[in-house]
Amino acid sequence: MANKTFSVIQTIRAGWNLTKASWSLWLLLSLVSLLFLWLHQQVMIPGLSRLLPAIPPAALERVPVESYITLALEGGHEFLRSPLLHQMVLFLGLFTLLQLLLQPLLQLLVFSQLRQPQPTASFVLLWQRLSHRLSAFYAVTLVQFLLSSLLAGGVGWSLWLLANQLVMYSKLATLATILLLVVCAIFLFSWGFSFFTCWQVTLAEGDKLLQGAKRALHQTMNRAFGKSLLLPMVFWFLTTAVIACLQAVFLPSLSAVSAILATILQQFALLWLTYSLAAAYRRLQED
Amino acid sequence: MQWKGATGVRTTVPFWLRLLITLPGILFLGFLSMISLTPAEAKEDAALSERRVAYQIDVKLDPGKKQLLGTERIRWRHPGKKPVSEIYIHLYPNAFSKGSTFIKESGGVLREDKMDQRSPGWMEITALRLADGTNLLPAMRFVQPDDGNPDDRTLARVDLPRPVKPGTSLELEVAFRVQLPKVFARMGYFEEFVMAGQWFPKLAAYEVAGQRQRQEEGWNAHQYHAHSEFYADFGTFEVTITVPASYQVAATGKLAAEPKPKNGWKHVTFEALDVHDFAWAASPDFLVEKRTFPELGTKGITVLLYLDPAHQAAKERYFQITRQTMDRFGAWFGPYPYETLSIVVPPPGAGGAGGMEYPTLITAWDASVPVESLALEQVVVHELAHQYWYGMVANNEFEEPWLDEGLATYSENKMMSTILPHYSRLTMMTPILEPAPLSLPAWEYGDDAYAANVYLRAARVLAGIEEVVGEQEMFRILKTYFNRYRFSHPSTKDFLATINEVSGKNFDDFFNRFVFRERMVDYRIQNIHSEATAQPGRYKHRITLDVTDDIGQNVPILIRFADGHTEEITWNAKSGPNPVVLEGPAIQWAWIDPEFSNPMEIQHVNNLYRPVSQQTILTWARQLSFWLEHLKLWLF
Numbered sequence: 001m002a003n004k005t006f007s008v009i010q011t012i013r014a015g016w017n018l019t020k021a022s023w024s025l026w027l028l029l030s031l032v033s034l035l036f037l038w039l040h041q042q043v044m045i046p047g048l049s050r051l052l053p054a055i056p057p058a059a060l061e062r063v064p065v066e067s068y069i070t071l072a073l074e075g076g077h078e079f080l081r082s083p084l085l086h087q088m089v090l091f092l093g094l095f096t097l098l099q100l101l102l103q104p105l106l107q108l109l110v111f112s113q114l115r116q117p118q119p120t121a122s123f124v125l126l127w128q129r130l131s132h133r134l135s136a137f138y139a140v141t142l143v144q145f146l147l148s149s150l151l152a153g154g155v156g157w158s159l160w161l162l163a164n165q166l167v168m169y170s171k172l173a174t175l176a177t178i179l180l181l182v183v184c185a186i187f188l189f190s191w192g193f194s195f196f197t198c199w200q201v202t203l204a205e206g207d208k209l210l211q212g213a214k215r216a217l218h219q220t221m222n223r224a225f226g227k228s229l230l231l232p233m234v235f236w237f238l239t240t241a242v243i244a245c246l247q248a249v250f251l252p253s254l255s256a257v258s259a260i261l262a263t264i265l266q267q268f269a270l271l272w273l274t275y276s277l278a279a280a281y282r283r284l285q286e287d
Numbered sequence: 288m289q290w291k292g293a294t295g296v297r298t299t300v301p302f303w304l305r306l307l308i309t310l311p312g313i314l315f316l317g318f319l320s321m322i323s324l325t326p327a328e329a330k331e332d333a334a335l336s337e338r339r340v341a342y343q344i345d346v347k348l349d350p351g352k353k354q355l356l357g358t359e360r361i362r363w364r365h366p367g368k369k370p371v372s373e374i375y376i377h378l379y380p381n382a383f384s385k386g387s388t389f390i391k392e393s394g395g396v397l398r399e400d401k402m403d404q405r406s407p408g409w410m411e412i413t414a415l416r417l418a419d420g421t422n423l424l425p426a427m428r429f430v431q432p433d434d435g436n437p438d439d440r441t442l443a444r445v446d447l448p449r450p451v452k453p454g455t456s457l458e459l460e461v462a463f464r465v466q467l468p469k470v471f472a473r474m475g476y477f478e479e480f481v482m483a484g485q486w487f488p489k490l491a492a493y494e495v496a497g498q499r500q501r502q503e504e505g506w507n508a509h510q511y512h513a514h515s516e517f518y519a520d521f522g523t524f525e526v527t528i529t530v531p532a533s534y535q536v537a538a539t540g541k542l543a544a545e546p547k548p549k550n551g552w553k554h555v556t557f558e559a560l561d562v563h564d565f566a567w568a569a570s571p572d573f574l575v576e577k578r579t580f581p582e583l584g585t586k587g588i589t590v591l592l593y594l595d596p597a598h599q600a601a602k603e604r605y606f607q608i609t610r611q612t613m614d615r616f617g618a619w620f621g622p623y624p625y626e627t628l629s630i631v632v633p634p635p636g637a638g639g640a641g642g643m644e645y646p647t648l649i650t651a652w653d654a655s656v657p658v659e660s661l662a663l664e665q666v667v668v669h670e671l672a673h674q675y676w677y678g679m680v681a682n683n684e685f686e687e688p689w690l691d692e693g694l695a696t697y698s699e700n701k702m703m704s705t706i707l708p709h710y711s712r713l714t715m716m717t718p719i720l721e722p723a724p725l726s727l728p729a730w731e732y733g734d735d736a737y738a739a740n741v742y743l744r745a746a747r748v749l750a751g752i753e754e755v756v757g758e759q760e761m762f763r764i765l766k767t768y769f770n771r772y773r774f775s776h777p778s779t780k781d782f783l784a785t786i787n788e789v790s791g792k793n794f795d796d797f798f799n800r801f802v803f804r805e806r807m808v809d810y811r812i813q814n815i816h817s818e819a820t821a822q823p824g825r826y827k828h829r830i831t832l833d834v835t836d837d838i839g840q841n842v843p844i845l846i847r848f849a850d851g852h853t854e855e856i857t858w859n860a861k862s863g864p865n866p867v868v869l870e871g872p873a874i875q876w877a878w879i880d881p882e883f884s885n886p887m888e889i890q891h892v893n894n895l896y897r898p899v900s901q902q903t904i905l906t907w908a909r910q911l912s913f914w915l916e917h918l919k920l921w922l923f
Contacts, residue, residue, distance in 0.1 A: 040912035073718040255906040
């Protein structure tokens with residue numbers, strides 16, 4: 001047990017060291033993320049101008065709870081049919097596509113750093129180390145996107161159906177199923193994040209695409225299952241909590257500042273987690 | 288009792304002479320018809336309906352194969368003025384076989400109940416003859432007037448060798464076999480429990496000219512659809528059901544005689560007069576309890592409870608709610624004229640049999656529903672309301688389903704509100720996302736639109752009529768409608784005419800908007816314009832309101848000010864000022880009818896107005912973008 005704890009701490013520490021050495025990458029990732037954030041914002045403002053005034057205030061002393069459920073269902077239905085939403089979804093879809101095209105390039109730089117970890121600001125150098133694996137990185141991104149979309153879609157749809165049932169029949173079993181589904185989805189996404197990270201580590205180390213997938217599956221399922229399952233979740237919860245606190249401090253007067261800080265912090269946490277997981281898998285291979 | 292076929296003779300002979308000549312003939316024919324009546328008819332002198340059709344059925348349950356083997360004698364009396372050369376017979380159990388319109392439309396799922404595709408149902412006609420022995424089977428063909436689906440075999444047309452003359456009778460002898468499906472959509476078996484609804488070859492309804500505003504007389508026959516229910520002429524039934532001796536049988540009508548088991552079987556005979564359908568249920572597990580309430584109905588009502596043991600603890604509640612409901616409905620609409628009322632509680636797992644109405648028999652939810660749930664009372668009240676709106680006032684459920692379902696839901700709300708004061712809020716608050724005209728045939732509604740409109744919106748429109756005329760006047764309307772149209776088949780226009788006549792108001796425009804079209808009243812706050820006054824922190828507010836399809840209601844508007852206090856004002860679109868001007872601190876929000884008390888409004892999202900600054904919108908946009916991105920980054 002003690003050995004394992006030490007191993008987790010070592011893993012996180014290794015990730016921390018590598019992240020410190022990759023400050024330029026962190027900066028790059030933050031800038032890209034801020035660019036997309038700004039684009040999203042431009043698309044959302046017209047929709048929110050319509051939506052926000054229609055969100056009912058919490059006046060439970062005068063308005064029964066059921067009214068809010070009805071309003072949510074009516075409003076949701078109207079919102080889903082509104083051309084503004086369709087326009088918004090179209091643009092967000094385009095941005096997502098753009099991000100997907102960009103992601104393997106950025107991931108390539110991130111995992112390139114693993115091959116010869118040292119502080120560097122030269123993206124050209126990082127690029128040259130792994131550029132021959134670009135197509136494989138694209139393949140991983142595509143698979144990850146498809147599987148995650150399917151899973152998110154499936155979970156979202158099931159939750160929608162269950163929520164409808166809950167509203168209609170108020171059964172405790174339905175509520176329990178919803179909670180169970182959410183917990184299962186969190187675990188699955190957490191493990192999935194580790195698996196795809198590990199897969200990219202194997203690619204960076206020279207494995208072929210399928211061979212890398214098999215090795216990643218073996219590593220994340222058999223050799224470091226607990227870490228693969230828990231680390232992303234812990235990072236996600238901690239980051240989210242810190243960012244939420246940060247925003248609570250800065251809002252509402254400095255929303256722009258808080259958004260920038262949150263994005264930088266978010267990218268830092270993501271990079272740290274990626275490098276921590278990568279360090280763990282590499283150590284396993286060395287063993 | 289009016290037989291339209293008996294009138295219409297053109298002659299110049301004086302009336303008194305005609306009467307003198309024809310009276311002995313009429314008396315003789317009357318005598319003849321008396322001696323040719325079925326035993327069921329003969330026992331009842333005062334017919335409540337025209338009794339256009341008489342069924343004598345013998346059916347045997349094969350518990351192993353889950354089949355019904357039956358013979359049936361149908362006598363149909365032609366009520367029209369033109370010869371009839373063909374008849375239509377409903378073969379409803381074929382809805383549960385592959386390719387049927389019912390399965391295509393429902394996808395094998397109805398009211399969240401899923402059909403077991405491995406256990407289909409069907410009906411086979413093994414013999415079809417006229418009383419003189421003429422074989423009609425070769426003349427029988429399946430027809431699909433609604434959708435042309437060649438695989439649908441729920442309606443058959445039989446061309447007759449010779450036309451039936453007006454005023455005369457047609458006698459048919461039928462033999463049939465029914466394979467029961469695993470219980471689904473009102474019919475089938477579950478373990479040893481059997482629910483036989485729509486189980487026998489049933490003659491379609493024949494409408495005379497003028498009935499339901501019909502120009503030409505003729506049959507009114509439709510296939511079995513996912514959402515449609517049934518329509519048939521009133522008549523008499525004498526049904527003998529043969530089941531294993533251990534079974535208890537619940538059925539429409541009353542028991543003719545106590546059955547005597549023989550060789551492990553028993554023959555149970557039921558008689559039902561002035562009904563348009565016959566259903567039965569059987570199970571060896573039923574706990575049967577009988578109670579008579581002499582103060583109810585015209586002759587007292589004997590309530591027979593066929594209870595699944597899982598709901599034994601709720602026995603008293605079933606009796607209590609039945610007694611209370613029939614007492615209230617009797618006072619509101621008119622007395623229940625039948626002697627019996629059977630309530631079947633299906634076993635857990637037989638949900639497909641639950642929540643259904645038949646003349647003098649209803650099914651409650653299946654016994655998997657928790658005994659402490661109010662759903663027990665709710666379903667019983669709703670189905671009892673159908674004894675009035677469907678059972679006696681028998682509108683065409685295929686073509687105008689809103690009439691019975693809407694009135695049943697409205698009646699349910701009224702009754703349940705006497706037990707639970709805020710009960711009708713459930714109807715008011717269920718969102719109607721796809722409003723559609725109420726006057727559509729059942730099969731033209733989509734899955735979600737059917738229940739939302741035919742049940743809920745219809746009940747709201749009826750509550751809207753009550754808003755205009757008042758509760759007591761509404762009961763007077765419904766009482767008149769019931770007394771005028773019981774044991775007949777009224778239409779939406781007949782209902783409208785009754786409302787106009789009793790209320791003394793013209794509801795034509797109301798019906799045009801809310802019944803024949805999908806419109807509803809819609810209140811909204813267009814904007815709030817605030818000007819600073821000389822006093823710091825106080826403003827002069829102009830609240831501009833708007834309404835479409837107004838019916839002259841007073842609506843409450845709740846206004847919350849920045850200092851935390853709220854004010855409620857009442858506004859009437861016809862007589863009230865617009866904009867409404869008031870003075871006070873900055874307005875946080877204003878909300879028309881936040882308690883959803885107006886049944887006629889189904890679009891509530893625009894009842895609210897909340898001034899939001901550009902800065903707030905920008906902040907939200909940043910936040911939302913960030914959190915979306917945050918989620919996306921970790922997911923993908």
